[in-house]
Amino acid sequence: IASYRLGTRYFNKAPAHIVQVHPAMSEEDERLLADTAAKVLQSQPQSTKSSPSASPQLGRKTAEASSNYVVKKRDSEDAITTPSSDPPLPLLDGELLNYTAPDITYLDHFEGAQIGTLYITDYKLYFKSSKTQDNPFILDVPLGTISYVEKMGRSRAKGENAYGLQVFCKDLRVLTFASKQESHARRGVYERLQIVAFPVNYGKNVFAYNYKASFPDDGWKVFNIQDELKRLGVGSDNVPWRLCYVNNNYSICETYPPIFAVPSNCDDSMIEAVSQFRSKGRLPVLSWLHPVSHASITRSSQPLMGARSKRCADDESYIQNIQKANKSCSKLYILDARPRINAIANVPMGGGYESEEVYTNMDFSFLNIENIHVMRESLAKLQDVCFPDVDDQKWFTNLESTHWLDNIKAVMSGAVKVAELVEKQKASVFVHCTDGWDRTAQLSSLAMLMMDSYYRTIRGFEVLIEKEWVSFGHKFNQRIGHGDRNHGDDQRAPIFLQFIDCVWQISNQYPYAFEFNELFLVTILDHLYSCLFGTFLSNCEKSRSETNLREKTVSLWSFMNSQTEVYKNPLYSAENPSIVLTPSPSIRRLQLWSGYYLRWNPRMKPQESEQERCKQLRKMISLIKERCNLLEQQQHNGQPESVAAVV
Secondary structure (H helix, E strand, C coil), rough: CCCCHHHHHHHCCCCCCCCCCCCCCCHHHHHHHHHHHHHHHCCCCCCCCCCCCHHHCCCEECCCCCCCCCEEECHHHHEEECCCCCCCCCCCCCCCCEEEEEEEEEEEECEEEEEEEEEEEEEEEEEECCCCCCCCCCEEHHHHEEEEEEEECCCCCCCCCCCEEEEEEEECCCEEEEEEEECHHHHHHHHHHHHHHHHHHHCCCHHHHHCCCCCCHHHHHHHHHHHHHHHHHCCCCCCCCCEEEECCCCCCCCCEEEEECEECCCCCCHHHHHHEEHHHHHCCCCEEECCCCCCCEEEEEEEECCCCCCCHHHHHHHHHHHHHHHCCCEEEEEEEEHHHHHHHHHCCCCCCCCCCCCCCCCCEEEEECCHHHHHHHHHHHHHHHHHHCCCCCCHHHHHHHHHHHHHHHHHHHHHHHHHHHHCCCCCCEEECCCCCHHHHHHHHHHHHHHCCCHHHHHHHHHHHHHHHHHHHHCHHHHHHHHCCCCCCCCCCCCHHHHHHHHHHHHHHHCCCCEEEEEHHHHHHHHHHHHCCCCCCCCHHHHHHHHCCHHHHCCCCHHHHHHHHHHHHCCCCCCCCCCCCCCCCCCCCCCCHHHHHHHCCCCCCCCCCCHHHHHHHEEEEEEECCCCCHHHHHHHHHCCCHHHHHHC
């Protein structure tokens, strides 16, 4: 970042850059800088055509007509806004232009080199080609999607487009930008991206805290844990589960919600004792309750048995009470999501797993789902296979070497086992892994999706994510790395991505069972990374409460529920809500989700997108309904007409 003291000389040397306003800058210097900035920006293209991938519903910024550029300060943050009329790129509410670099070449892997202007705001990286035709090439990438940035070529590098930057994205893309050495544009773009793409490293918030759009539906009200537990029957007569408020101040578990459900005959003192015997205080609590048999799905973390095989009488009694709460089956199934060797490796570090000799009337087994490090490496291999080029001759060999579908199979197999035990054997199932916020969330939420049709609706799926992932402490900040440039952090992992992938696999086998379509799932994943909404920010409810996240940010569900028609599956049938899905986890039935992993490759896209097919199907369904209504009306009025004539 150039100091404001360089003033006009900086612009004369490198007019590609926009200088930030220094907090100590005098009014006279501000006016001088604003005039200089105006001259530079006015030389840029003035088109405001939206990117094809941009969402017009996100609340584009508008302003009164004015010919002047204004330098603004946002609290402690510095930025230069676009002109108050005809900005060079579309802006969201609260979004400010930070940096402009003309004469940049984007090296597209499929369309070839594109020369244009690169804009950097506090939310996105936006490239627009200099083509004069009506449809210029546009690239619109949220900064939250960027994993890391690397310089390409040395200052004396020879050859066309050998000097520039590579931007590696969390959504599998790798973007390459080239510039001329003499323009010094690479240094400016690199330094600016380091600040705006990774604000956490500079003590600043991600853009979600500045996003000011409003929507008719408040997404923060979609989920209320008391309402959801009452929907499951907790608190009703003859239901042996109760609401527990002992964690109201996050005193026994920082990563659990303040309210959860426990067996009715377990008092608060037992709850506190059990939490001390479980990793991170994450004691067994209710996830789902069968409406007829009262068989339950409970979730937890590993017991702290250690090398000395410590025991906790309260924990043993508590697990017995979970089993006794189900009168339909005399046995409780404990499923440890980890491979056996991983669970044993945790014993010297104070962890462990339940022993059938200690926990009576139990059936214990491992599900052999690999840990976050294996999953992270698997995704990295998948990225190499899918982008930028796909090797047709070795496609199946390369895909198999990633083990991505093997890992999807392991997760789905575990979830199917949970659902079958609850539904067919009417048994209660207790699921855990090491800390109970990764593989445990995958298993519980997928099993609930299979057994409860409510979670297969748009609103119900949002509730499922809020309950099993957000409120129960999946570490979104650590697993995704929101606004953090430490891309080598070994705590990052595609756990939530795997869950959404499994949902797509199930919907692919049961196309009539889900109210939402593929676009719904893709949009959720896009905003998992975008940092535009507050839904996937922070690691736990306590942190969200301390930062007033819900008051300061917009919920993703506010945006998505304002346009639900776009996300509806035209094939959805709600005629049999009690149906239980039993998807096949066989590797022969699983497919690579090309609509997500291969979507950046235009050669792999279908000629007709799923979104367009859904749109056409909705029109056909609407037309058929109109004709059916006409037939019914004619029949009612005693005016029979041949079906062929009407249709």
